[in-house]
Amino acid sequence: MTYLRDDGMRAAFIHGAGDVRIETVPDPVLKEPTDALVRVVRSCICGSDLHPYHTMPASSEGVSIGHEFVGVVEETGSEVSTVRSGDLVIAPFAWSDGTCEFCREGLQTSCLHGGFWNEDGVGGCQAEAVRVPLADGTLVKAPVKEDSELLPGLLTLSDVYGTGYHAAKRANVGPGDTVVVIGDGAVGLLAVLSARLLGAERIVLMGRHKARTDLGREFGATDVVAERGDEGIEEVRRLTGGHGAARVLEAVGHMPAYEQAVGVVRPGGVISRVGVPQYAEAPVGFSSLFGPNITLTGGPAPVRAYIEELMPGVLEGAVQPGRVFDRTVDLEQVPDGYRAMDRREALKVLIRP
Amino acid sequence: MTYLRDDGMRAAFIHGAGDVRIETVPDPVLKEPTDALVRVVRSCICGSDLHPYHTMPASSEGVSIGHEFVGVVEETGSEVSTVRSGDLVIAPFAWSDGTCEFCREGLQTSCLHGGFWNEDGVGGCQAEAVRVPLADGTLVKAPVKEDSELLPGLLTLSDVYGTGYHAAKRANVGPGDTVVVIGDGAVGLLAVLSARLLGAERIVLMGRHKARTDLGREFGATDVVAERGDEGIEEVRRLTGGHGAARVLEAVGHMPAYEQAVGVVRPGGVISRVGVPQYAEAPVGFSSLFGPNITLTGGPAPVRAYIEELMPGVLEGAVQPGRVFDRTVDLEQVPDGYRAMDRREALKVLIRP
Missing domain, CATH: 3.40.50.720 (NAD(P)-binding Rossmann-like Domain)
Structure with a gap:
């Protein structure tokens, strides 16, 4: 993977309450033919990340963290057909196959074959890159480039906008x-x-x-x-x-x-x-x-079900959900971002890896 | 009131767990111009009556009991216009004005001016007669006579049929x-x-x-x-x-x-x-x-909202909800009825005062 440094990538790990560290770990690689590798273009810190930040017992190993991102597809497995290298994509906070009975009903958070970032061998998104399982079901292509001013708004479709919308729906x-x-x-x-x-x-x-x-x-x-x-x-x-x-x-x-x-x-x-x-x-x-x-x-919002519905309003500028971001950090500054959100100095912190 | 004995009427009172007594009390009388006096033709014992029958602390005074009945209107207050003397009526387990914002929305159990039997000076229905507050909002006239074989089915519209229907709705x-x-x-x-x-x-x-x-x-x-x-x-x-x-x-x-x-x-x-x-x-x-x-x-079913909808099926015999009654007692035998339901010897006990 040419987009990462030769010696692995940088990614955030939480080691316990108040203890977020940026570490160098091996680059993610394709494991399944349904995987995609996505270079993270924008990620962010979620209010729900503050729950382990307040209560997680200390751990020497640490757990990867982050579940919201937009990025560019770098590689795809042989069975991936809906996205390809170079596409800018939005990733929901749960990955899902898009075909099981629950996905078809719009309840992708209960996907029979899906899961969540930072579990089951899938990494976190406060990182340079992520392996996305079940890429066809999970990722949604957005018709913008990676320098678009709309990225913060599109990023909210990963979680917070879809979650607020789920509450209302x-x-x-x-x-x-x-x-x-x-x-x-x-x-x-x-x-x-x-x-x-x-x-x-x-x-x-x-x-x-x-x-x-x-x-x-x-x-x-x-x-x-x-x-x-x-x-x-x-x-x-x-x-x-x-x-x-x-x-x-x-x-x-x-x-x-x-x-x-x-x-x-x-x-x-x-x-x-x-x-x-x-x-x-x-x-x-x-x-x-x-x-x-x-x-x-x-419950946990099946945000995947809402992305196509909500994206046009973001692209047209009819709504500006990206205004919830009031601070931007790079990956190395992510621990500062947690502190700022914890102290309520920042509403929501955007990460530019 | 010529339909009751001269020295008052008989009515069930619960004095504590397992202690239901039939006592002679003064006849109910009209108190408000919106009241009706109804002679009870059929009443019954409810599964929810078994809750106090299991747990109520002993009390020398006792509390009237019963909240399901069909009866004949004997007297009406000056402001009552929808029912009149001689009508056979169904009474829901909550009385309600029929005009407040909640009643208009079909949530009569939250009526701003309504209430429940056996509270606030309103008696119970395991009795010979009952004062019905807000008679226009509460009572529904049924086009049958008091010897109709449909009475048990109509009586279920007081509570259990409407409650089962509420669950499904x-x-x-x-x-x-x-x-x-x-x-x-x-x-x-x-x-x-x-x-x-x-x-x-x-x-x-x-x-x-x-x-x-x-x-x-x-x-x-x-x-x-x-x-x-x-x-x-x-x-x-x-x-x-x-x-x-x-x-x-x-x-x-x-x-x-x-x-x-x-x-x-x-x-x-x-x-x-x-x-x-x-x-x-x-x-x-x-x-x-x-x-x-x-x-x-x-929640508690606003059965009043369902009576008009469900009554035709009962009158036509399309459904026979009255089949839940598997024992009939007179008023003096009500304590036996409680025992039978408590021991699960009876599913639901019908009362013919």
Whole structure:
């Protein structure tokens, strides 16, 4: 592979809480005829990367990290037919065959033969290059060059934009709806943008970081509630006629966000979760979900299902989801990027390897 | 009121676990101009009545009990316009105004001005007569006389048929679907009947009481799984191609039934609960609901919303939901009825006051 240095490639590994290192490892190589090798052009750090960054036990070996990227195809296995060398491609945060019963239903995160980056011998994307399994099912070609200004926007289709969109779709957001979005991280802000795209009329964003909620307003939030807990619930109820919102998008994953969702959802309404839950159990009994007939939905977004649908808006500039990136680092600076996101000095960090 | 004895009426009261008594209490009287007084023609004992029958702390005063009935209107308040003296009416297990925003949306169990029998000064229906608040919103006139053989079927519209139907509707059951119903009580069996009515092709009933599951087969179950726990889950998965069913109707309310539902639901599928949960918290994290994008829905059925839709099938004999009644008692025998249901000697007990 001529695009990497002779002595291997550089890639990020997490060795424990707060401990991300850039190391030199062997170049990825094709293993299966359905693989592609992709040189990473843009990657980024995800809010969900902060979960192991906060809690992972120390490990001398380390685990590769990163699950969002756009890149250029460098090599393809003999059975790959939908992408070829030189194509700029978007990779979803889960790889999938595109042909199993779940993929055909648009639930690629449950692909019978798929998986996730950084598992099962597949590397991470905060790196110079990645082996992409099941390339035909996984990768989507984008009609741009690798110097395009649209790359940050296209990169959000790897995860955060598709994840925000999944929250809104699962909640069945439609024209005229009142929606509450909990969380002002990149996913929350893109859930706002998605709700707007689907026609929501009133969008209440719950978050307390002004720079972020200001961007949320530009993405379509009509109201911002900075208060949390009971005070935040009361304010949302006041804004929504006393009974809460029929559609609540939860983009955090911690228990207080779940409780907030239960507090602001209207009887008969939907809580759609896309923040990876950092809890195993939660209130679902008579006084929380059951009594008022609340629906709880969501999960890891099958972003692959949404890329073709959402890409035109990005290419045309109708939406600018790439605005969630407010800092750019190179690969060697990735540990600084984690620190900046952890301290909330950066909303979302773009990586140019 | 000429239809009751001079010295008051007889009514069931629960004084604690296992302690149901029939007592003489003052006749109900009209209190509000929107009230109706209804003489109970048929009532019954509900599976959910067994919850206090198992757990209620002893009380010298006792609480009235019963929330399902059909009866004849004896008196109406000055503002009641949709029913009148002599009408045979069906009463849902929740009373509601029929005009608030939730009632207009078909979620009468969340009516802003409504409530439940045996609360807020409204009596129970295992009695000779009941005061019905908000009679215009609550009662539905049925075109039969009080000696009709259709009364048991019409009585199921008070709760169990509408509740089984709610489970199926909330799970969005449609033509060709594969459905698992957990629980062979009256609600589970009528969830089977409802799923069939909505076009489900494969209906797996989980239950181990042969007389009940036999009726379930007559109502439309294509398979019966008597095993529980991991064994039951494995058998359902075997029957459903390995991945479980997209629509699971949970008609029990205990934690093992919830766990069973999580075990048999297909990725991307729906668990629809109508058994009143006897737990406050439950697994909803990555490994249970979130990872496979499972939707959890359901709640107390707004049966009022379904009565007009389901009544024609009962009147025409197209469905016979009244077959869930397998024992009949008079009011004095109600304590025996509770014992029989508690010991599972009776599926559902009909009361002829």
